[in-house]
Amino acid sequence: MDNQAYPLPSSLFPLANALSNGIALHRDGQVLFANKAFSQLTGYAPDDLAKLDFWALFPPEVQAEARQRERLGPDDEPVPARYEALVQTRQGEARWVELSLSQQAVQGIATTLCILVDITDRKRAEEALRRVHTDLEAQVENRTAELQQAKASLEDDIARREGAELELLKRYAELTELNCLLHETQQQLVQSEKLASIGQLAAGVAHEINNPIGYVSSNIRSLQDYITRLFQVLDVYQATEAALPDAARARIDKIKHEADFDYLRDDIHELIRESAEGTERVRKIVQDLRDFSRSDTAQQWQAADLHMGLDSTLNIASNEIKYRADVVREYGAIPLVECLPSQLNQVFMNLFVNAAQSIPDGRRGTLSVRTGHAGEQVWIEVEDDGCGIPSETLDRIFDPFFTTKPVGKGTGLGLSLSYGIIQKHHGKITASSTPGSGTLFRITLPVHQPAEPGTPE
Ligand SMILES: Nc1ncnc2c1ncn2[C@@H]1O[C@H](COP(=O)(O)OP(=O)(O)OP(=O)(O)O)[C@@H](O)[C@H]1O
Ligand SMILES: [Mg+2]
Structure with a gap:
């Protein structure tokens, strides 16, 4: 086929060949006309195109739809269609084209006009x-x-x-x-x-x-x-x-x-x-x-009622106490305590005498004696509202020979003795004091001595 072929008037050939888009006319797949750009795009010379089925150039889905359009009657409204499709060139190269198809009656013959635009670059x-x-x-x-x-x-x-x-x-x-x-x-x-x-x-x-x-x-x-x-x-x-x-x-x-x-x-x-x-x-x-110096050998460990010890000691010390303070007893329910009773009485005695002596001349004070019980421990508190102990000496009151009392009145041994006795009982004695308000001594003692209580030395 050449460009002068049927059915396009030859006067239009130069115009069609000058276009950069490919143009072809076919009827039922037989190519009747193709311009230069179409040949270049597909790689097929016009004669080769004439021998080809036009649709073989395009993928099957494009064909199917396009063929359906071709089946529309001449009186039907022509439906322009536009597809993007990959065409296989003769050289085997795949190129992207935009394909517009429309039904055209050329010189009274129904044909399909196909316009191809190479969009490979855009696609790429x-x-x-x-x-x-x-x-x-x-x-x-x-x-x-x-x-x-x-x-x-x-x-x-x-x-x-x-x-x-x-x-x-x-x-x-x-x-x-x-x-x-x-x-x-x-x-x-x-x-x-x-x-x-x-x-x-x-x-x-x-x-x-x-x-x-x-x-x-x-x-x-x-x-x-x-x-x-x-x-x-x-x-x-x-x-x-x-x-x-x-x-x-x-x-x-x-x-x-x-x-x-x-x-x-x-x-x-x-x-x-x-x-x-x-x-x-x-x-x-x-x-x-x-x-x-714990040289006492006469003592026996025994379960004793501490309230009895406290009361008898308060009696013995009453001469020291009665002119200076009222005694307030707040005894709790406590069990018998395994102890060396007369040694504990010495401790109580010293605490009572100290408390009485701490109350300044000219006023009556109060000496409170309290007891209580917590688990395996009993506690005894001796509190006075006397002169108190300045914080700088509070650390030294348990030291042997530490005394603030005039010569002849105190040896300073009372509390260190007491400390030793309480330690022998596996207990604790502590003091807290507010100078000017009073002092509180607290003793805690185990109800039972550990498995083998140290025999009194
Ligand atoms: N309840 C208290 N209030 C104020 N000060 C206290 C009290 N108990 C003890 N002290 C102070 O602790 C010091 C030491 O007391 P500790 O009983 O060891 O000796 P002492 O009473 O001076 O002499 P001793 O008991 O040998 O007669 C006392 O001199 C006193 O300064
Ligand atoms: Mg004393």
Whole structure:
């Protein structure tokens, strides 16, 4: 077929060949006319086209629809159709085209006009764009996934850190508690070490003093007896004085006068009484020192009613207390306590006397004695509303020989003795005080001593 072929008027050929879009006319698949651009696009020379089925150039779905259109009658409204399709060129290359089909009656013959526009470049650009778009989407997705992963691991990290922080806080609290315990244990250790060394010293001193004070007080007692007897003899002599000659009587009177006999007679008893009192006080101190050094062997561990001990001690101390304070007892229900009762009484005595002595002259105070029971422990509180203890000395009150009382009134052994006794009972004694308001001593004791209570030394 050449371009002059039927049915297009030859005058239109140059015009049709000058167009850049491909144009072809076919009838029932037989190509009647094709312009240059059509040949170039499909790669088929016009003669080859004439031998081809026009539809063989296009994919089946395009064919099917286009054929249906061709079946429309000539009176039917022509329906222009436009497709994008891939055509296979003669050289085997696939090219994208935009295909417009319309029914045309050319010189009275029904034909199909086909206009082809090469859109391969646009399609490639679109494809590239789509690929870029897809790539971009994939990248965004990747990035989002990465971000989500990072977020998740960050959240994990935060959770782990929070956990670690909690653990750290817990550890810190445990350590603080441990530190407090350590501090308390250390204090107790220092205190018991002090007591142990002072105990040895006290035992030595007590031993050294015990002997001389023993014979001094025994001698004083003998002296008292001798003097009484001597004065009885003197009385007999004095009764016979009146019968003596004047000269002898005058001599006796002179000697009596020079010796201040009447004064001597009165004063000698006072001197001996004071000496006896002094040695008694020394004996008491020695006794305290011996208790302090735990040299007491006479004690038996027994289950005792502490209320009885408190009451009897309050009675014994009543002379010290009654002019200074009212006693308020707030006893709880407590079980019998395994203890060395007389040693505990010593502790109570010292606390009561200290409390009474803390109340300033000129006003009446209150001495409260309370007891209670918690689990395997009983507690005893002795509280006064006296002068209190300044915080700088509160740490020292359990030290042996620490006293703020005038000489002769306190040895400073009471509380260190008490501390030793309570320790022997596996208990605790603590003091708290507000200067000017009063002092509270609290003792806690186990109801039962541990499996093998230390036998009293
Ligand atoms: N209830 C209290 N109120 C105020 N101070 C107190 C009280 N108990 C003890 N103290 C202080 O503690 C010191 C030591 O007391 P501790 O009983 O050991 O010895 P002391 O009473 O001075 O002498 P001792 O008991 O040997 O007669 C006292 O001198 C006093 O300063
Ligand atoms: Mg005391």
